[in-house]
Amino acid sequence: MTIDTIIVGAGGRGNAYGNFALEHPADLQVVGIAEPDALRRERFIGLHDIAPSMAFEGWQELLASGERKAATIINCTMDRMHFDSTMKMLELGYDVLLEKPMSPVLDENLQLVQKAEQTGCLLQVCHVLRYTPFWQALRAVVQSGALGKIISVTHRENLSFSHMAHSFVRGNWRNAGTSGPMILSKCCHDFDVLLWILKKRVRRLQSFGSLMHFRPENAPAGATERCTDPCPAADTCKYEATRLYARAGSGFPLNAVSWTPTAEARLEALHTGWYGRCVYFCDNDVVDHQTVTMEMEDGATVSLIMNGQGDEECRTMRWDGTKATLYGKFAASGDEIRIHHHRSGEVETVPVIARDSSGHGGGDFGIVRSFLNTIKGQPDDSVTTARESLESHLLAFAAEESRLNNSVITMEEYRNRF
Ligand SMILES: NC(=O)c1ccc[n+]([C@@H]2O[C@H](COP(=O)([O-])OP(=O)(O)OC[C@H]3O[C@@H](n4cnc5c(N)ncnc54)[C@H](O)[C@@H]3O)[C@@H](O)[C@H]2O)c1
16 A cells, blocks of 8 residues: 655655655655755655645645645654644644654644644654664663663764764754754654663653853864865864865765755855854854763663764663673664673674665664554554653753753653643
8 A cells, every 4th residue: 555645845854755755666655745945846856756736835835725635744844843834734634754853842842742642643753763673673682681670871872073063063953043952953862762672761860061162262273264265274174164075976964065966066055055164153052962861760870972072973882781781883884782691701792684775774764664554554663652752852851951950850840840
């Protein structure tokens, strides 16, 4: 059975999910597009052979008639557009696959969950990690009891220095006022998988972090406001933009600079666009490192460390249980899970199925498959309901409040506030 969908927002994410339809036309067909950028919209129309009457300049135009035009919508607009658009989509009866975070405004998350429950529509949030072979393997180990009772977890979200600069200094998620706090934008995924694997709620948490490095006072002497100007640090600065972006090719992060896949188009975009700016002179205010310490309901402790100065983009973790210790690495360079059994001293390598070609370790296609299965009435056990996603978002908001107010948050009280 082929399910039809309209993609709203033909940027990085809209294309990632659109690619699923191109590779699996018997499962998903993209019949409509809403995107204000004419170049992106036309490219999408061509790729998916969309009828002119189903191409819209934005979600507002798509929904204006009040008629439902397909069974589902994949909402890939930016964070601050999620709430108004998704509320309307649910009112019109669409099942919605919504990009994370649901909303950077706490109260709006609750309203979205309530709206989905009132309308009976499916609202599934793109917590892509759940749908990867790596996280499913890690979860299976923990839930098998092979590690014993979990006492302590250290989980690191290591952003590479270039991804940090691209997304959280120069790009879409640099400013809490236009996107949201970084611990929500980047780590709602991490809270989600931790809760999903531990199957326990958080009792208390506290958080520290700041914007330590990407400030004007840390700029190299004489640095210019754009890397396309003659900057004295051009040969030594690791963030120099023409080195990072002025090349041919496609995909993340190059498409964010220009969808025209040539070095010349990218260089031209760097002269005026966000990504040519010096990282020390941007309008960024989100943190560049943050830690969250959590005490679970059974007393186990979990540390989440988010860091933007990594050499390699990866998540790494250590799970200490009463029987064994697990070391893991989730990375494009190779997924690894090793269990060190305490009594025998034996070291066991856990096989992880190879990732498919889609982004986020195979999660991008995995979540679309899960969404389609849920619509067909065959939900898998990874499926995340909007209500379940709410808890990961609440933890992120609570962590931000703790960081800003220097407080320890008791989650039961926090949940009862809303
Ligand atoms: N699940 C994940 O792991 C993951 C990863 C990256 C981003 N995201 C989330 O996905 C969302 C989109 O991120 P992205 O990287 O694709 O951003 P993007 O900027 O590449 O794409 C957003 C698109 O929305 C379009 N748009 C703007 N106004 C619109 C309107 N009124 N109607 C329809 N479209 C409109 C923009 O022109 C743009 O093409 C964000 O919420 C982001 O946080 C999730």
